[in-house]
Amino acid sequence: MGQNEYEPSVSFPFGKPNPKAPKEIKDFDPLIGICDCDSQTQNQDQTWAKPNKMIWEFKYIMNGMGIQDQTLKEDGKHSGSIRQFIADSSRWFVHYYSNTSPTPVLSTWEGNKKDDKIVLYRDQKAPNGMEGYFRLSFYDISKNGFKWIGEWVDKSEKIVFPTWKITCIKRKEASEVSDRKQIIEISKSFSNLYIRQDYEGITKIYTKDAKIFPNNTTIISGSEAIKKRWASSSGYTPVTHKIIPEEITILGDTAHDYGYYEGTNKNDDGKMVNYKGKYVVVWKKIKGNWKMYLDIWNRVKQ
DSSP states (O other): OTTTTTSOOSSOTTOOOOTTSOGGGGGGGGGOEEEEEEEEEBOTTSOBOOOEEEEEEEEEETTTTEEEEEEEETTSOOEEEEEEEETTTTEEEEEEEESSSOOSSOEEEEEEEETTEEEEEEEOOOTTOOOEEEEEEEEEEETTEEEEEEEEEETTSOSEEEEEEEEEEEOTTTTOOOHHHHHHHHHHHHHHHHHHTOHHHHHHHEEEEEEEEOTTSOOEESHHHHHHHHHTOOSEEEEEEEEEEEEEEEETTEEEEEEEEEEEEEETTSOEEEEEEEEEEEEEEETTEEEEEEEEEEEOOO
16 A cells, blocks of 8 residues: 555545655645646737637646646647656756657756745747746646746846746635545445455455444454455355445544445356345545445345
């Protein structure tokens, strides 16, 4: 679990910053998620072109050690970046790519967060040959969105020529999936794991001190015992499985839901058997992730 616990998941669809990453990993934290943006480039007469609609998404990657973003533009010109803060250099390195100019060598910007802005640079001469930079700045950053501007500047940064600007509005609940939806998605994952007979994966859906209550047996407690119980099923192969919640109630960091489950097994003799049952689950939120704590189920006659 340690190699991917900060990767995007049902509970954290855009991942989480790894505590072992440089503290600067949180520079982009307000941008994590999805924004709806207006992108404008400057015309030759120095007026701004008509806004181009785009979606800009940021997420943590490499188990929370880096950041990846992508833009999906209305005009079909899409792009993305890999962002890494290198502690030895004390700055961000941003590697850019796009679908309109694929290249084996990615262009790179370097920079840092300065006050309330994130500013990145790449060496670039002006059309007249003057030495300078192409400067990218994220500013007016808040939980509601941000602004971005691309500018050519001379080495002193006194001569400034803007060429591109973007205004972004954060989608509501973009960085969080509702607790109810998380539980529904985890229940779907349970069904998929059961069909694949991935009992290791099923066990990870439970808390370490979980209890399950199968028919005709004592209470089974703890990860190893639960894994053994699921793995001991024999005489059939799961073909389908579906959980159908009737009600999900969230109470802070605990929740409970009940409903029905149904599925089809293929017996070892080749016979297909349909079944249906009812269940009650008590959930606990552990480090932001919902996990099953108590799980009771039994069949119903059809």
